[in-house]
Amino acid sequence: MKIYINARFLTQTITGVQRYALELVKEIDQLIDRGEIDGNRYEFCLLSPSNIINEPAFKHIRHKAVGKLKGHLWEQLELPFYAKGGLLINLCNTGPAFNKNQIVTIHDAAVFNYPKAFSFAFRAWYKFLMVRLGKTSKKIITVSHFSKGELMQHCKIAEHKLVVTHLGIDHIHRKKAAAGTIEKYGIQSPYVLAVSTMNPYKNFNLIFEVLPEIEAHNLNVVIVGSKNSKVFGEQTWAKSDAVNWVGYVTDEELKALYEDAAGFIFPSLYEGFGLPPLEAMASGCPVIVSSRASIPEVCGDAVLYFNPDSPKEAASQLIEITSNPELSKQMSYKGKDHSGLFSWNKCAKDTVNIIMNTM
Template identity: 30%
Template structure:
């Protein structure tokens, strides 16, 4: 007997080979669905060849090529034009905040955080209007909204003034690549590749103002002299000013772009990982570090205490003095690596997939039995 599959249209135009952030979340959902005999995924893409390279090994998928780029005005015409053809035959899942209030097909949206609303000074007027006139009306039309933490759920409910049951928390997961690595040859190869010091504090993430990396740099002025700070990416003007003010030029290493395959090894090499962000809907790097057995310090704001639980140190993100003391303390104690790994293992993509498909399938009978 053939089982009638549920069609799920998913916008994947933001996915590239690096699979960071929303792209990673989207990829993992599709990967999980490829093993199901109950769901058929229809992926909206820009670059068909690249998308086939990324998703081609998965089952239960097909592609629809879109002309409109991700986060463009033209998508407000093209997206509904494509998706509305499936009214009564599919549900549409936007794994980011990108959607359209003109979509008439049953819709689910993932809103990872409300960063654009909390820090409007760091975004263009376009983002402000996009959230007001596109995201909010679309979210209110959705059957369900996924988000990645209880913190973000509370923010979204407050923003939309919607029923709490409309917003469902599905945590992000940690990729299996992030683990304790003991092979000395592998560790030495990556250490030499990035010219890493013998003892270092690590920060992985972007350098946007809300990431609060300036506080971490200031804190290094209080950390013992033989310990350096390693940051991915390149130094910017504001950080360079602080580095010079605190005379830290010889103690801060910017290592540029880090290859995805090398990232778990760098976590393994670090003495402690610090994530001083002012605002995170989830905050994946601390979990990646913990999965690699690296002691972790996070700011005590937004979702970060929820993510690291009681196995990571927390500090007021405006208090670089407290952060400096915590870094020194972390360098002088032996952590129970098993507790770090155990906490990180609570967050896995299998759980995310299971919770997602449960919501998908709750609309299956409604679609197949409804007259439009």
């Protein structure tokens, strides 16, 4: 039985969605290796365009670069042809609009809730595609119960088609913190860390609004993530000597930044899941997060919450975790315990069960 995986994500910079796809495929490969999936009965194959930037290395899952096109055109016009005769698995929000023998993971419905955060072309295409995929696909996987409700509301996807699988966090434990990261980026400790894409609904302006309080307590801010994107609308960002915008970093550098941070802040207004707070928790960093969307579902009682519309409340919580050593220690222990509930092994097993029950 042939199972094709849409590997267009191998052509993309790794953010949360691509992380999910990579780690999930790695874990499925391990399930085959351990004999938990019958590799003689089920054949998994990655199909990608030729312009990949991340070369996969799996024991049992083959990779084939196929077709001559790139991007959405490759996905819509060439991928369906090469996936004929098998079930197609799409892991990153998109898939061929007219292929019925497929499963699609849709992470959130942000284009419906925050349309102004995206370019016109992006949101128009994604709104059409998500509704279409909800109608034609055999199953829709999503990453939180919050997102399940959002997709039912905005895309009118039938509840029986939707299945929730939480993401994992154990990838962070497989990385060794890169020595010299603090020195490489000229970071001044103590610092508060923030990690995200620069989508407007990530609410990064809040960080700049609390800068006076942060600086008053001799704290600096380190932001991981690119300032610019073709997807998101034009944005301007305040400048401050207390803010070190390091851009994209390696996984090993990111782990070093998590481990050395005095605290982690996640001010997002909307998330389908929200992986960075769990990565910070797993690294022992005390965390404060927005009380919106899926974030309470994911973070539980292992963090401090704040109203993302209240910079004053965010500043208060931030100062609390960075100036109270006992609280910081307690949150570090609690965060490590809570993050342990989320594993790629469980995510992969749940996903494979969905695949097997669909074929």
